[in-house]
Amino acid sequence: MKRKVQPKTTKANPMWGGQYSTGPDQVMEKINESISVDQQLYKQDIAGSIAHCEMLVKKKIIPAQDGKKIIKGLSQIEKEIYRGKFEFKTELEDIHMNIESRLHDLIGDAAGKLHTARSRNDQVALDLRMYIRDALKVVDGHLEELQTALLDKAQTYADTIMPGYTHLQVAQPVTFGHHLLAYVEMFGRDRSRILDSLHRMNESPLGSAALAGTSFSIDRKMTAKTLGFDRPTANSIDSVSDRDFAIDCLYACSTSIMHLSRLAEEIVIWMSQSFAFISLSDAYTTGSSIMPQKRNPDAAELVRGKAGRIYGNLLSLLTTLKGLPLTYGKDMQEDKEPVFDSLESISLCIAVTTGMIKDLKANSQEMLDATNKGFPTATDLADWLVQNLGLPFRKCHHIVANIVKMATDKSCRLDELSLEDLKSIEPGITSDVFNVLSVEKSVASRTSYGGTAPSNVKRMIKEAKKRFGIH
Numbered sequence: 001m002k003r004k005v006q007p008k009t010t011k012a013n014p015m016w017g018g019q020y021s022t023g024p025d026q027v028m029e030k031i032n033e034s035i036s037v038d039q040q041l042y043k044q045d046i047a048g049s050i051a052h053c054e055m056l057v058k059k060k061i062i063p064a065q066d067g068k069k070i071i072k073g074l075s076q077i078e079k080e081i082y083r084g085k086f087e088f089k090t091e092l093e094d095i096h097m098n099i100e101s102r103l104h105d106l107i108g109d110a111a112g113k114l115h116t117a118r119s120r121n122d123q124v125a126l127d128l129r130m131y132i133r134d135a136l137k138v139v140d141g142h143l144e145e146l147q148t149a150l151l152d153k154a155q156t157y158a159d160t161i162m163p164g165y166t167h168l169q170v171a172q173p174v175t176f177g178h179h180l181l182a183y184v185e186m187f188g189r190d191r192s193r194i195l196d197s198l199h200r201m202n203e204s205p206l207g208s209a210a211l212a213g214t215s216f217s218i219d220r221k222m223t224a225k226t227l228g229f230d231r232p233t234a235n236s237i238d239s240v241s242d243r244d245f246a247i248d249c250l251y252a253c254s255t256s257i258m259h260l261s262r263l264a265e266e267i268v269i270w271m272s273q274s275f276a277f278i279s280l281s282d283a284y285t286t287g288s289s290i291m292p293q294k295r296n297p298d299a300a301e302l303v304r305g306k307a308g309r310i311y312g313n314l315l316s317l318l319t320t321l322k323g324l325p326l327t328y329g330k331d332m333q334e335d336k337e338p339v340f341d342s343l344e345s346i347s348l349c350i351a352v353t354t355g356m357i358k359d360l361k362a363n364s365q366e367m368l369d370a371t372n373k374g375f376p377t378a379t380d381l382a383d384w385l386v387q388n389l390g391l392p393f394r395k396c397h398h399i400v401a402n403i404v405k406m407a408t409d410k411s412c413r414l415d416e417l418s419l420e421d422l423k424s425i426e427p428g429i430t431s432d433v434f435n436v437l438s439v440e441k442s443v444a445s446r447t448s449y450g451g452t453a454p455s456n457v458k459r460m461i462k463e464a465k466k467r468f469g470i471h
């Protein structure tokens, strides 16, 4: 690619002091800037600066008079940004320098005192931590709403029988409510992963300065407390080079989208005419521009599709950090885009999934017919033989295989075979066996803890609400 070389007449960045006589080349400015991305951190940046300033005043490192001006100026800048009245400048690189420069415009030289005992290295580490901390709490709230929607649907369909699959082959009858509760567990684990990472990341790097700490008598415990952290980080070198909290966030998003995409895939399958287990309303489907009969599950497909970019974001940051020597390297500026993208995508995917769950209606008859197609009570029959004839399970497995073959030949269900038919294969069978051959009886019998019986499902909904703090 050919590019014009910019004449180096642009003004030197005043933040760099006297050493620089000209500004950067145009492409240098382009690769170096992060303001187009990190302006999202403005609230955290200002909160961090105010806490830092208050501490500098308290420790008599800067005069109270200047502190007042700084805080007033920062509050005004926050309003300007919020109202879209702030002019972000690429030549000022990032959010930290844009804000500091504007502060200088507003209050003059006192602005220069804010950066005492601080560097952009601890500043950016702080801002991103606070951003992720806030955002993950929001994601946790979205996941709770999704769990609530699933629990409500599970209640509606606690008795609805559907095929339970392994290998996507009909295995045993289950209840739709039970199947939905499986996802409540997954999203519960996602929430606990978020909580776990929130505990770990809740330490403040502010005051680690560039990498070595500072000779000013700062109070890091004070700023940590003001900003809602449990404690300051313990090692200044680690503090400015650590992005584990961002990795934890990206991993939590990845696990969650993995679960969401499994549910999305099931919605796609269930909606297909070949299954017809559920329907979604106009609100969550789209039509086709050519096939008038179509009703496509685009929302579910997009949730499934977003897994790619969310996994990609995790791998992207892992790769950026791999092999980086301590401490800060500009490579680390690449940490924000994947984090912002994953957080935005996961929130959207959870919201859309919650909408689909609330919206979906089950077609109980189709589900029941599909369940009956696959001899799903074959295991119940084998269990009956073990319990009533005292035969070893392996032998019963064999007997049932022959009974299934007979039903296949006769194109009927197991409970449609006559007692004579059954006796012709195993003479010990009595009419009592019909108590376990229907799918209704099969699910009703699965009362072991965590099992699929409708009575269990109703109990487990209450238990899950307690366990996950859902009212």
Ligand code: ARG
Pocket: 034, 038, 093, 094, 120, 121, 124, 328, 330, 332, 333, 334
């Ligand atoms: N914009 C930078 C980032 O996002 C801030 C830290 C810059 N530090 C430095 N020493 N150049 O990582």
